[in-house]
Amino acid sequence: MQYKKSNNPSSIRSRKMIIDALLQLMEEKPYHKISIKELTDTAQLVRKTFYRNFKSKEDVLQEYITGLMNEVEQKFEEVDVLTPYIMAKLYFEFWQKHIDFLQLLQQNNLFIIVLKQLNDYTPVINSKYKAELMKGYDDKFLEYYTVFNTAGIWHMLEKWISLGVKETPEEMAQIYSDITLNNPHMRK
Structure with missing residues (x-):
């Protein structure tokens, strides 16, 4: 806002x-x-x-999404250790509860609003929960790191919804964790 x-x-x-x-x-x-x-x-x-x-009407949606993101952050605060897996699991569990809203955004070609809000919100999350991890990196790297991760998690959410939310939040968290940690797990 x-x-x-x-x-x-x-x-x-x-x-x-x-x-x-x-x-x-x-x-x-x-x-x-x-x-x-x-x-x-x-x-x-x-x-x-x-x-x-x-x-505008978009401003209304932005305020609603900001409120939802604040709820996700509260979930993060309830956990002692936040690994990429745990953060992604909480994220996808949360959005699964709001799937009807996300589908409405998608049906109306408004899913980009979620990305806009994530762009504003991710730096706050990074400074609160990843500050130690980010020590020593220069501002330019951190800026690109943030937009890369933001767009990645947003696209994963969008794809998950497009495909009918078939994977569990745990499966999505595992995929996200493997990508971010560059540790793809093998499937049999």
């Missing part, structure tokens, strides 16, 4: 109502056919309230 959102209870409640209304409408019709008026009517709010809290 490019501007600070109000944390007063009324504003928080209005944003939640708008998010809920957008998700409801996306289940009924394509995203590009949803107008701001229809969105505010569904949320039972006035347009002014929408524009006081959001710049």
Whole structure:
């Protein structure tokens, strides 16, 4: 987000109502056919309230995804040791619970919004959970390392959904771990 959102209870409640209304409408019709008026009517709010809290419909989705990513981070905080496998397992378990939302994004060609949010969020995760691992590397390397990993986990999530979520989160975590640790496991 490019501007600070109000944390007063009324504003928080209005944003939640708008998010809920957008998700409801996306289940009924394509995203590009949803107008701001229809969105505010569904949320039972006035347009002014929408524009006081959001710049666009995409901004609504970004706030929702940011909230989801904060939930993933809480899962990370509950674990003593975060290996690539454990992080990926928590990540895919979490997103599996939100598969309907991810499928809505995919159906509406909006999955790229997840990547945009990951691009903002991954540096925060890296500084909190991988700081020791990243010591000694220069800023340019870390910048490319971050975008490489971000795009990789995003593409894995997208592919997993496209293929019908056939693998378990544990299988996805093993694949991710093997890739990141350059340790492909052998299948019989």
